Amino acid sequence: MPWFYLGGLDLEEYTLPELPYAYDALEPHIDEQTVRLHHDRHHQGYVNGLNATLKRLAEGRTAGDFSAVKALMKDLAFHGSGAALHNLYWEGLCPTSESREPKSGAFLNQAKRDFGSLEALKAELSAATKAVEGSGWGVLTWELLGNRLLVLQAENHQKLTIWGVRPLFVIDAWEHAYYLKYQNRRAEYVDNIWNIANWAEIERKFKAVE
Template sequence: MSYSLPPLPYAYDALEPHFDARTMEIHHSKHHQTYVNNLNAAIEQAGIAEQPVEALIANLDAVPEAQRGAVRNNGGGHANHSLFWTVLSTHGGAPDDELAAAIDRDLGGFDAFKDAFTKAAQTRFGSGWAWLTSDRDGRLQVESSANQDSPLMGAAVGLSGNTPILALDVWEHAYYLHYQNRRPDYIGAFFNIINWAEVGRRYRQARAS
């Protein structure tokens, strides 16, 4: 069993000027690839049965203690980035009717959601992620996590256990070449390139799971 680096669904320069090509290339081909390599080494040592990476990180207690930290960090890194690439698009757009209604109901409307998500991303100290997540009843929540932790990891890392449907990487490697220390500018740019069709698809999938 081994995990592999997923190809991007667009060219490295497709998200210009919001996300620059050099950052995208390094982020995908170097950083994400390293998480994949390290995860494969950890699961080989642990003798873990083949399973989707999302299932693996959702059940960290089943991972031998000697490899649990490596699987948490690198499995999280692989799962988080694999989601992140898919929720970016040159087309942008807006939430579909079903997702927009859920945002209105649970988060007080799109502007309130945007403010909450921006705050989660800006106030995450050091490295981490901002998330929009859904429980099985379709209830939405904005969260943030440290390092490569995922909401899927649940109470083991102090998170919800919800399914992530939108993610923003706020590690410096995601933006420093282009934005330097201007994380708020990077977050603002992100809202121009959200693939809302994919976020809506993931929302419906989360409700059906």
């Protein structure tokens, strides 16, 4: 299984992955209408933007014209990160009935080593997500130089990243992820995310890098 599925693995064109559950599967913590808009419109928009940017880059390459390269590199990172982070977001969630915190295993041991406890990891990721300036993400990563779990923020989609981390779990802090149901109460949305965290998927990703 790939690290996470970006769609269009032949690289001809990226595609929007289907949700791994029904649109209403994350109720009551994330409402069906938000999931529909978020997946079908916003996530699709990043996939479309990524494809359009790659097309323009290819056209410039063929013409030997790199005059637009600065703007295109920005678009590439923005839409590429937007597409990838949303895949991670949907994969990292599941219905409440399936969200079970690990009671043992390698991931839990690592979380205890790097954060003291799973509760402390959740508290730090929640706090980082709530405190994102403007639109962005909270990201649980595997940092490859120090071999450790690390919480990071990403502003927009692509800023504040450390090269050499593997994201394990992300929390979308863009208003489109929560505004219909929670309005400006971002903190309440973030706290409720833990009711639908797909720990089995987090452990699978951790096992693949550890």
